[in-house]
Amino acid sequence: xxxxxxxxxxxxxxxxxxxxxxxxxxxxxxxxxxxxxxxxxxxxxxxxxxxxxxxxxxxxxxxxxxxxxxxxxxxxxxxxxxxxxxxxxxxxxxxxxxxxxxxxxxxxxxxxxxxxxxxxxxxxxxxxxxxxxxxxxxxxxxxxxxxxxxxxxxxxxxxxxxxxxxxxxxxxxxxxxxxxxxxxxxxxxxxxxxxxxxxxxxxxxxxxxxxxxxxxxxxxxxxx
Numbered sequence: 259x260x261x262x263x264x265x266x267x268x269x270x271x272x273x274x275x276x277x278x279x280x281x282x283x284x285x286x287x288x289x290x291x292x293x294x295x296x297x298x299x300x301x302x303x304x305x306x307x308x309x310x311x312x313x314x315x316x317x318x319x320x321x322x323x324x325x326x327x328x329x330x331x332x333x334x335x336x337x338x339x340x341x342x343x344x345x346x347x348x349x350x351x352x353x354x355x356x357x358x359x360x361x362x363x364x365x366x367x368x369x370x371x372x373x374x375x376x377x378x379x380x381x382x383x384x385x386x387x388x389x390x391x392x393x394x395x396x397x398x399x400x401x402x403x404x405x406x407x408x409x410x411x412x413x414x415x416x417x418x419x420x421x422x423x424x425x426x427x428x429x430x431x432x433x434x435x436x437x438x439x440x441x442x443x444x445x446x447x448x449x450x451x452x453x454x455x456x457x458x459x460x461x462x463x464x465x466x467x468x469x470x471x472x473x474x475x476x477x478x479x480x481x482x
Contacts, residue, residue, distance in 0.1 A: 274309055277476050282342040282468055283323075283335060284310060287478040290331040290455045294322055310336055319343070324350050327425065329442070332359070332460025333478050337468075345468035350422065356464035359417040359427060360405070360480040362457035363436035364449035367413040371403040374430040378423045387443055388425040390433055398423045400430045412439065412452070427458060457482055 275287040286306060288294065293305035311320045323335040323346045337343035349355050377395025381387040389395075399420040406414040413436065417427050428444050431437055437445035440453030459482070464475035 274306075274313065275478075277333065277478055278474070280467075282339065283337050283346065284314075284320075285463065285476050286310065286334050286336065288326055288331055288334050290329050293328050294325040294334060306334060307336065314338065323347055324355075324422070326460055327428075327456075327458075329440075329456035330458045330460065331455075331481065333463040333476055334460070335463060335465065342468045346465065349465050353420070354466070356462065356475065357419055357460065358462035359419070360459050360461045361415045361417055361427065361431065362408070362439045362453070362482060363413050363415055363431050363434075364411070364439060364445065364452065365413065365436045366407055366411055367402075367404055367415065367434070367436055369404070371401070374398075374400045374402065374434055376430060376433055378426060378429055380424075386424070388423065388429050390429065396423060397421060398426050398430065400427060402434070417458075428456075453482070455482075 276284060277287055278285040288306050293302060295307045296303045296305050307322050314320060317338045319339050320336055321343050323337055323343060326332060326334055335346060337346050376390045376398060377392060378388050378398040379391035379395040381389040401418040401420060403416040404413055405416050408414060419426055428438055428441055432444045437449045439445065439449060439457040440455050442450065459480040461480055462475065462477050464473065466472065467474055
C-alpha cells in the first residue's frame with residue numbers, strides 16, 4: 259500500500275478503524291452497533307459517516323458509497339468528493355465491486371457450497387424486515403460456501419452477495435434454514451441467544467480506484 263501524503267493525520271480518532279485513506283476516499287472497518295448514516299431522529303446522529311466528516315472537516319462532501327446494517331460489522335467505503343462518489347457508486351450499481359462476508363449460522367448446513375436465488379421485498383407490516391416475495395420481490399442472489407463446521411451445531415459461512423438488497427444475506431440464510439446467530443430481526447430462541455451480536459461481518463472489499471482504475475482490495479478479519 260503506498261504511503262499517504264504527509265498532510266494526512268495518521269491518528270484515527272476514537273470510534274474509527276481506518277483501513278485505508280488517500281486523497282479521494284477512505285475505507286473503514288465499522289463496528290457492530292454503529293449506524294452507517296444518521297437516522298431521522300436527532301438521537302441517531304452518531305454514525306460512521308458523521309464521524310468521518312468530523313475528522314475531515316476540510317472535506318464537506320464526504321459521503322458513504324454503500325451501507326451496512328447497524329448490527330453488521332466490516333468494511334465500508336466513503337468518498338471524499340462528489341466525482342469520486344459518482345465513480346465509485348457506479349461500480350456498485352453495475353456490480354463491479356467484489357464483496358465477501360463471513361457469518362456464523364445456526365445448524366449444520368448440508369453441502370459445501372451453493373446459491374440462494376430468491377426475490378426479496380419489504381415486509382410492510384413488519385418494516386424494516388424483508389421477506390421472500392415471488393410475486394413482487396426484486397431478484398436477489400447469494401453465493402455461499404461452508405468454511406467450518408463448529409462444535410454445538412454452528413456453521414461458519416462465506417457469503418458473496420451477487421445483488422445488494424436490504425437484509426439480503428440475513429433473509430437468505432433464514433430461507434436456507436440457518437439463521438445468522440444473534441440476528442434480532444430474523445433469529446429466535448437458541449439461534450438468537452447464541453451470540454451477543456449479529457454474527458455477520460463484511461470481511462473483503464475490492465474496487466477500482468476512481469483516479470487511475472487500479473484495482474484495490476482490502477480485508478478486515480471477522481472479530482468472531
